[in-house]
Amino acid sequence: xxxAPSGGTAPVPALPEPLVAGLEVLLCDAxxxxxxxxxxxxxxxxxxxxxxxxxxxxDRRFTxxxxxLATTGMNFRxxxxxxxxxxxxxxxxxxxxxxxxxxxxxxxxxATLTPHEPTTAALTAxxxxxRSAAVSSSALTRLAACFTATGLDGLIPPAVRFSxxxxxxxxxxxxxxxxxxxxxxxxxxxxxxxLAVEDSVPGAxxxxxxxxxxxxxxxxxxxxxxxxxxxxxxxxxVLTVVDSWQQLADLLLPVLTRRAAGDLIPTGGDx
Numbered sequence: 001x002x003x004a005p006s007g008g009t010a011p012v013p014a015l016p017e018p019l020v021a022g023l024e025v026l027l028c029d030a031x032x033x034x035x036x037x038x039x040x041x042x043x044x045x046x047x048x049x050x051x052x053x054x055x056x057x058x059d060r061r062f063t064x065x066x067x068x069l070a071t072t073g074m075n076f077r078x079x080x081x082x083x084x085x086x087x088x089x090x091x092x093x094x095x096x097x098x099x100x101x102x103x104x105x106x107x108x109x110x111a112t113l114t115p116h117e118p119t120t121a122a123l124t125a126x127x128x129x130x131r132s133a134a135v136s137s138s139a140l141t142r143l144a145a146c147f148t149a150t151g152l153d154g155l156i157p158p159a160v161r162f163s164x165x166x167x168x169x170x171x172x173x174x175x176x177x178x179x180x181x182x183x184x185x186x187x188x189x190x191x192x193x194x195l196a197v198e199d200s201v202p203g204a205x206x207x208x209x210x211x212x213x214x215x216x217x218x219x220x221x222x223x224x225x226x227x228x229x230x231x232x233x234x235x236x237x238v239l240t241v242v243d244s245w246q247q248l249a250d251l252l253l254p255v256l257t258r259r260a261a262g263d264l265i266p267t268g269g270d271x
Contacts, residue, residue, distance in 0.1 A: 035116060216242070
């Protein structure tokens, strides 16, 4: 079975019915997936990054788009440590820069993001059958600003947001699977019961390595990058790639409604 994307592109493969019937939680990457935060975030982040490079005595400067293409899926701590090491300062304490980037990006996102009604509608429909959680490399303060600005606080409240920056004993970043493993543990589910939805390759690798079935989402990926991104997501191990949350809902809801009606019995679980 396949479903046609809302944008009229080629149909995408359906997810295996037994897999969908066994799902409990929708594990949502946040930036560039639930909301189009990456482009505005990189406007603020590039300013901080370029000030860091100047402080390191490096002539290189990034435009927001160059920084996005170079670091999508990584958090600023990882980026700043890499830049410092490349500049010959591998032991630089980057925490003041991490704090400054967090402040600048959070303020900019809170002022620029707005609700995306089709995403809200699809997530609302899915919430009748699956719990939702956010699994992100971004800091919780940044997530809070984004969720409030986009009107998603009620669907994914703070208690079910997990950050590789703030929720782990040692901060890390995707593609490390630690944040997905932590989220599944806190939610009380096996990884195979959490469907991860990711727009980036590092994010998809993080979820796949944690053992979560994973779907790629191209909704907020620039049109010119979609074909290449889709291929890379499949290479990373995603089961299918959709172009919107509505298309994902179209894949999941027929099975989930039948499960709720008692017409399906999940396979491969404990019961």
